Amino acid sequence: MDKKVKKEFDPKIVGFLCNWCTYAAADLAGSSKMEISPALSVVRVMCSSRVDHNLVLTTFFNGADGILIAGCHPGDCHYGEGNYYARRRYALLKKVTESLGLESERLQLTWISASEGNRYAEVVNSFTEKIAKLGPSPINCRSDL
Amino acid sequence: MKAKVGVYVCECGPNIASKVDLDRILETLPALDEYREIELVVKKYGLLCSADGKNYLEEEIKSNGFTHLVLGACSPRDHNKTFIGVCKKTDLNPYLYKIINIREHCAWIIPDKEKATEKAISYLRGGINRVLYQSSLFEKQLDIDPDVVVIGGGIAGIETALSLAGEKRNIYLIEKSGKIGGKSSRFSSLLPRQGKGLALIEEKIEKVSANPFIKVFLESSLESIIGFLGNFEIVVKSKNGNTDIKAGAIVVASGYGLIDPLSSESHSYSESDDVYTSLEIEEMLKEHGKIMTKSGKEPASVALVHCVGREEKGYCSRICCNYMIKIARYLKDQSDAIKVTEFHKGLCMPDKGDQSFHKAMAERGVEFRRIQKITQDGTKISFTGMDGSPGNADFDMVILAPAIVPSEDTDSLAELLEIPVSETGFFQEMHQTTDPVATSIDGIFVVGAAHSPKGITDSIFFAQAAAGRILTHLIPGEKIVPEVKVTEVLEAFCTGCQNCLDVCVYGAISYDESKGVSVVNEVVCRGCGNCFGSCPSGALRTKHFTNPQLYQEVREAIR
Numbered sequence A: 001m002d003k004k005v006k007k008e009f010d011p012k013i014v015g016f017l018c019n020w021c022t023y024a025a026a027d028l029a030g031s032s033k034m035e036i037s038p039a040l041s042v043v044r045v046m047c048s049s050r051v052d053h054n055l056v057l058t059t060f061f062n063g064a065d066g067i068l069i070a071g072c073h074p075g076d077c078h079y080g081e082g083n084y085y086a087r088r089r090y091a092l093l094k095k096v097t098e099s100l101g102l103e104s105e106r107l108q109l110t111w112i113s114a115s116e117g118n119r120y121a122e123v124v125n126s127f128t129e130k131i132a133k134l135g136p137s138p139i140n141c142r143s144d145l
Numbered sequence B: 001m002k003a004k005v006g007v008y009v010c011e012c013g014p015n016i017a018s019k020v021d022l023d024r025i026l027e028t029l030p031a032l033d034e035y036r037e038i039e040l041v042v043k044k045y046g047l048l049c050s051a052d053g054k055n056y057l058e059e060e061i062k063s064n065g066f067t068h069l070v071l072g073a074c075s076p077r078d079h080n081k082t083f084i085g086v087c088k089k090t091d092l093n094p095y096l097y098k099i100i101n102i103r104e105h106c107a108w109i110i111p112d113k114e115k116a117t118e119k120a121i122s123y124l125r126g127g128i129n130r131v132l133y134q135s136s137l138f139e140k141q142l143d144i145d146p147d148v149v150v151i152g153g154g155i156a157g158i159e160t161a162l163s164l165a166g167e168k169r170n171i172y173l174i175e176k177s178g179k180i181g182g183k184s185s186r187f188s189s190l191l192p193r194q195g196k197g198l199a200l201i202e203e204k205i206e207k208v209s210a211n212p213f214i215k216v217f218l219e220s221s222l223e224s225i226i227g228f229l230g231n232f233e234i235v236v237k238s239k240n241g242n243t244d245i246k247a248g249a250i251v252v253a254s255g256y257g258l259i260d261p262l263s264s265e266s267h268s269y270s271e272s273d274d275v276y277t278s279l280e281i282e283e284m285l286k287e288h289g290k291i292m293t294k295s296g297k298e299p300a301s302v303a304l305v306h307c308v309g310r311e312e313k314g315y316c317s318r319i320c321c322n323y324m325i326k327i328a329r330y331l332k333d334q335s336d337a338i339k340v341t342e343f344h345k346g347l348c349m350p351d352k353g354d355q356s357f358h359k360a361m362a363e364r365g366v367e368f369r370r371i372q373k374i375t376q377d378g379t380k381i382s383f384t385g386m387d388g389s390p391g392n393a394d395f396d397m398v399i400l401a402p403a404i405v406p407s408e409d410t411d412s413l414a415e416l417l418e419i420p421v422s423e424t425g426f427f428q429e430m431h432q433t434t435d436p437v438a439t440s441i442d443g444i445f446v447v448g449a450a451h452s453p454k455g456i457t458d459s460i461f462f463a464q465a466a467a468g469r470i471l472t473h474l475i476p477g478e479k480i481v482p483e484v485k486v487t488e489v490l491e492a493f494c495t496g497c498q499n500c501l502d503v504c505v506y507g508a509i510s511y512d513e514s515k516g517v518s519v520v521n522e523v524v525c526r527g528c529g530n531c532f533g534s535c536p537s538g539a540l541r542t543k544h545f546t547n548p549q550l551y552q553e554v555r556e557a558i559r
């Protein structure tokens, strides 16, 4: 509601981070005291492959302005091939989000290893900027989660 | 029963307390409308992970009789286990607790204290709502069998068996041929850097025979296998019948083979030609003590051709350059008059000692000729030099170093064991860099040349590494606790489409024909949640990471 009237727009971003790589990168960024946008809220999952279409779409339907899915680099998934599945689901989800009238940039999948604290900070901050420029998500059919 | 949730925020010394206004959290949370239905106890503490902190928390859980617990503290990667341990000392099921990372994700990354505090409150609200959706989970303790089955009695299998066998651990060594030792026992010598060389291998073979805890099955093969880490059931097929074995782990050491040189377009010869593979030369020498032509004469000139079939295979076989120099030495030792030419495409000399061996043999008159291309027809060789100029020569004998390929049984073993092979055809390890001896199945390891082309030294490294993993994971008398946050099938929803079967790399899901539904083997499942997204019917549920649970966190994130 008032979110759209506000001059300065604070995007609401959900980051689904794989426990083994990106979550650890987020920890590293934290312990290195990097400044990271509070727009993104971290939701820890065990593997990027756990992020299914329902989770993504429900998150968008409920008003998320952006979703970041981040896991281990290809070949490094703790469970062997999970991130390859994540990548395929992502390709499909990109199309679905577009067909819903959402800019496809609002959904981003990326690989960040446990040692890439720097990159984690960069990705989150630049993703926040990108979403801030896009403005509030046009979709908000808040269901009862 | 009304839920009673304990919320404890940790100061973490000054780490959290100086960056997040904990008192504001203490005021804000209990006043929230949404918690009218539940009882909320919100407190702060100095250092929850300290010995005092843990005792304090334990007492608080016990005296308050919490139904759920939320901690606002550090990363679960740091102290989740610590606090699970605290819960275990109380009646609170550890899966009804959650740690919220307000240090790395708030205090340390948001410089503005007010904003950091808001974020911490948001995360904590997500956590409180999430725990209310969590369910108790119960760890199972499984008895294990410490015994190990080793498939393949080459040097890799032998070393694995010797490293593991002992009073409380029997080893079953399954060997396809009539004797153990593998290819290494067919050689006449090893590389100079390998010291005692062959005697060392023979000693190991004798030690296996003498070891009462190693049972060798000769002329035998793996017939079937079911089970999982700690509890495999194996049937071994031998000449005089089948044997049932129970074991906790399997080590695959089935070795390698050599590519047939005739499968390469650049090589042709017939049986009457004096053309041999490297292995045939090793065997000839072992048997007759001399390298001779078919007509029984000592060859006056010998060509050693490296990298046969390398282009077709697309990888370097790693060990051939070295053993070809060893063969040059056999020839020179036999007679300094033999003219030896090595045709190579760049020498691979990876280990210490290799280069000096090469130098020594070059000094003894072995000609090393680097070429771009080579074709061989019988004992006639045509080549293109590095400068592009063509050349040809005829020799009395040609010895080929065929590319190392996976042993012929690799595919059938892979199918039986349900482990993958890589695009090179060798068994696929869990991770080439960080987990090279493990496979995608917990409890199944791959060692020696079955993993990739390897010399004896590296085969021994791998064998010892796998043995180390087994020694630390399968301790006689100890139980193992499988992952509890696994996926389950809600049978009522499963349509039996079997989509999920293909997705699980661990082979944890099988199809129950009689019920027409899929079943997850909870002992094998690792809880990655990959299958969850593959189910079109919503029949899967990954415990502790269900969608309703994650939605609670999402809801707060986008409030």
Ligand SMILES: Cc1cc2nc3c(=O)[nH]c(=O)nc-3n(C[C@H](O)[C@H](O)[C@H](O)COP(=O)(O)OP(=O)(O)OC[C@H]3O[C@@H](n4cnc5c(N)ncnc54)[C@H](O)[C@@H]3O)c2cc1C
Pocket (backbone or CB within 6 Å): B151, B152, B153, B154, B155, B156, B157, B174, B175, B176, B177, B179, B180, B181, B182, B183, B184, B187, B189, B190, B191, B194, B220, B221, B222, B253, B254, B255, B256, B257, B278, B279, B282, B319, B323, B326, B407, B409, B413, B447, B448, B449, B450, B454, B455, B456, B457, B459
């Ligand atoms: C010509 C030549 C010279 C070499 N010289 C040297 C050298 O000087 N120094 C050096 O370090 N390395 C040398 N090597 C490399 C060496 O041979 C290997 O490193 C070593 O043999 C690898 O041992 P392994 O146990 O992994 O495999 P292998 O020696 O191949 O042993 C595998 C064993 O498994 C058995 N087996 C296969 N399939 C099955 C099955 N389905 N069920 C049960 N058993 C099975 C086989 O019968 C065999 O006994 C040389 C190689 C060649 C070709």
Ligand code: SF4
Pocket (backbone or CB within 6 Å): B489, B493, B494, B495, B496, B497, B498, B499, B500, B501, B517, B518, B534, B535, B536, B537, B538, B539, B540
């Ligand atoms: S994907 Fe779902 S419906 Fe299909 S077999 Fe697996 S659990 Fe059953």
Ligand code: SF4
Pocket (backbone or CB within 6 Å): B486, B487, B503, B504, B505, B506, B507, B508, B509, B520, B524, B525, B526, B527, B528, B529, B530, B531, B532, B542
């Ligand atoms: S959660 Fe992962 S390991 Fe478990 S059954 Fe599903 S895909 Fe397999």
Ligand code: FES
Pocket (backbone or CB within 6 Å): A018, A019, A020, A021, A046, A047, A048, A049, A070, A071, A072, A076, A077, A078, A079, A082, A083
């Ligand atoms: S475990 Fe990190 S992406 Fe699979």
